[in-house]
Amino acid sequence: MLSIGKLSGTTGVKVPTIRYYESIGLLPEADRSAGNQRLYDLKAQERLAFIRHARELGFPLDCIRELLSLSDRPEMSCAAADVIAKRQLVSVRDRIIRLQALQQELERMLDQCACGTISDCKVIEVLSDHQNCLHSDHGEV
Amino acid sequence: MLSIGKLSGTTGVKVPTIRYYESIGLLPEADRSAGNQRLYDLKAQERLAFIRHARELGFPLDCIRELLSLSDRPEMSCAAADVIAKRQLVSVRDRIIRLQALQQELERMLDQCACGTISDCKVIEVLSDHQNCLHSDHGEV
DNA sequence: CCTTGAACCTCTAGTTGCTAGAGATCCTAT
DNA sequence: ATAGGATCTCTAGCAACTAGAGGTTCAAGG
Secondary structure (H helix, E strand, O other), X not given: OEEHHXXXXXXXOOHHXXXXXXXXXXXXXXXXXXOOOEEEXXXXXXXXXXXXXXXXXXXXXXXXXXXXXXXXXXXXXXXXXXXXXXXXXXXXXXXXXXXHHHHHHHHHHHHHOOOOEHHHOHHHHHHHXXXXXXXXXXXXX | OEOHHHHHHHHOXXXXXXXXXXXXXXXXXOEEOOOOOEEXXXXXXXXXXXXXXXXXXXXXXXXXXXXXXXXXXXXXXXXXXXXXXXXHHHHHHHHHHHHHHHHHHHHHHHHHOOXXXXXXXXHHHHHHOHHHOOOOOOOOO
């Protein structure tokens, strides 16, 4: 059985984050030592590693919650898991597209700037006047 | 002089967001009508458009605060504005790289999945076992 | 065995950039 | 004059944590 600190060490998830995951029910309530300190077994460790990996892949916590509950039902069809992953892929692709547009806009802005005074700074100018902008709608990134 | 609703209409920034910007000092306190309702002139409108455009380009509010204070000093060198924009460009590029790694990982995960039951679902498997993963560190996206 | 200090505990509050709602007031059009 | 939409202030909530206060427990060294 591992202490929360060791668990943190083996999974790379910070101690307060582990407690946070427990508090929102993503991890089950941990067993406690005589002195009320959390103790974790291998299963908890695997569950946390799963969460961490999914977080690294950008899945929001409620998707992870869903994926975890799916992984507890091995006999079910994996279509639901696929749907979640596909949704995530679409969102990642979308964010890439948007960010690439931003990148171009920022590059253009910087390329044009002769680096004189603020009054003829293209950075400020482009930001001030939407007409100078190639794109009309960026949306959230 | 425009009401907050009209200002919202012309700039595309939602009413509560405008009030929020005022509350955090990004916009100056607006003049008020006899009945205590906010009134905006052209200058306020321009300032808000600036903010909106910078937000669309992904600048965080404290960067925008800095850019706004720069734009108030037209005689200064625009080097500082360039630094902020370059920093933003670096961060955008970095996020693109990370997202592209995620995209590949998700694609690989989905490609491998034969869509049977959860027990042989590659999506769940990849998430469960970091060894199945091409990338070791994704960091925040 | 005792002490020291690191690790742990709970709890609250802060972060970023808003958004949603309650309950009251104002303004405009009929 | 009144109906309704728009505005006002204020609080609370969202994601996904992070930071800090103030107190307890554990493990290693003397």
